[in-house]
Amino acid sequence: MKKNTVLSLAIMLTITALLAACSSGQPYKESATAAGTSNDEVTLKLWYPGTDEIVTDAVNATIQGFEAKNPGIKVEATFIPWADYFQKLTVAYSGGMQPDVQGLGFGQLISTVSQGKYLNLTPYIEADKWEGQADFFPDILKSGQYGGGQYGLLLPEIRPLAWRKDYFKEVGLDPDSPPKTFDEIFEYAEKLKVVEGGKTVRGGIDIQTSNGEQSYVSLLLLLGEDFYDAEGNPTFDSPVSVQLVQKQVDLYNSGAIIPSNQQQVSGTPFQNSQAAMAFISTQAAASLQKSVGQGEIGWVLPPVGPDGEQTALMLGTFLSAAGQTKHPKEAWAFIKFWFEKDNVLEFTSKTGSIPPLQSLKDEYVKLGEGNEVAFEALKDAKGYGASGNWSINVKYLRIALEEAFNGIRPAEEALKENAKKAREEIANAK
Known part of the structure; x- marks a missing residue:
């Protein structure tokens, strides 16, 4: 396949899939959890990103538990693939057809919370004197805050x-x-690649070459940098970033990376047993362990960077409610139920997310070998900083990475030219 063809397709997909923070990969489907409603019942519409059976089963189990304890409230769940999710949600909000409660990817919440779409949960938290607030890991609770309000509660993934x-x-x-x-990552990737007849049949490491900012950021954090600053201005054209992308391109050209799209329906190479290493979400690994056996998958904190950094990328799914929901109290009741200790422990143990409550650490660690690593990683984890410029930075970063991988431009030129475009668009948006 010609590299230019891959690039063209990737850029076409970038706009429609831009704000999907993670990938999943099954056809659109709806849950059958909601029963017929009477005039006295409240029906909440829930939209949740991802259609993997592990996730949908866990969400439906949470709904069933909530409905059993709240017989006057029904929840209708709709599951949408990550690649389509934010576009559909944006259209729904534009037409006044938004759900009452929704899951939001990390980038989705932090880039749109300033638009006033979402319900501020703080008054409901305070009215209920919700004990879960004090039990949350402070940094995880803070990730859903904006302007003094709490607009989402995070189910974190490391x-x-x-x-x-x-x-x-x-x-x-x-x-x-x-x-x-850090250097051993690249050395091992070369040793682990399998090339037959001039074609890579197994990559040494899973680094996505299209919509691939997550694997890039996982490596960049180990170098002590991020791809935009606290003011939302792009920094992905820094010398450190240029050197990193060049190392990734060199791996790709040597056959140690199989070209892939972060949001491809079939899953990434590591998920499909076509790569030996990956910075992969705990949720995706939970699914993979089921198919290949837990004993074949190893977990470890990120390797140490040159200056001692060992920061892990933290993403996940926020539970939030629509600001215009007709049932704000019921929406909060459902979100609060989801994060009750027993319920969130059951959900996270099934899906591979990490319970955000400090009191559950010991119990969660006992449930699986990799769980201790996940909790340890929370001590030095970083998500995307809240910025209305997030989508602009991601858009141009993705284009720069695709141009570099596909040989359209040298890595340095691709990063610098696209960072320039990002700055111009940010300036024009003010």
């Missing part, structure tokens, strides 16, 4: 380093000894 132990054995590497430093 991107530690995962690796296939069986693939390590195949190439003579110690299956219990993953890369420990």
Whole structure:
């Protein structure tokens, strides 16, 4: 396949899929959880991103538990693939057809919370004297705040380093000894690649070449940088970023990376057993462990960067409510129920998310070997900073990465030219 063709398709998809923070990959479907309603019943419409069976089953179980304890409230759930989710949600809000409660990707909430679409949960939290507020990890609770209000509660996911132990054995590497430093990530990726007849059949590492900001940011954080600053201005053209992208491009050209789209319906190479390592979400790994066996998947904190950084990328799904919902009290009751200790522990243990309540740490860690790593990663984790410029920065970063991977421009030129365009668009938007 010609690289130019891949680039053209990727850029066409960028606009419609821009604000999807994570990828999933199944056809659109609706839940059948809602029963017929009477005149005395309240019906809440829930939209949730992702159609993986593990996620939909866990959401439906939460709904069933809530309805059993709240017989006057029904919840109608609609599940939409991540790649389509935010576009559909934006259209629904524009037409006044928004759901009462919705899941929002990390980038989606922080880039749109200033638009006044979402319900400020603070008055309801305070009226209920909700104990869960004090139990939340402070940084995770803060991630859903804006202008003094609480607009979402996060079900966090961490991107530690995962690796296939069986693939390590195949190439003579110690299956219990993953890369420990930033440079070793690239060295191991070269050793782990499998090339047959001039074609890569298994990548050494899963770095997405289209819509691929998440794997890029996972590596950039280890170098002590981010791709935009506190004011929302792009920084992805820094010397450190240029060097990182060049190292990624070199891996790609050597055959250690299989070209892929972060949001492709079929899943990423690591999820499809076509890569040996990945910075993958805890949720995606939970699904993979079911298919290949937990003993074949290893988890570890991110390798240490040159200056000692070991920061993991933190994303996840926020639960939030529409500001214009006709049922704000019921919407808050549903969100609060979701985050009750027993309920959030059950949901996260099924889906691979991490319970955001401090009191659940010991219990969650006992449920699985990788859970301790996930909680340890929370101590040094970073999500996207709140900025209305997030979507602009992501758009041009994605284009820059695609141009570099596909040889359209040298890495430095691609990053600098697209950062310039991002600055111009930000300036014109003021």
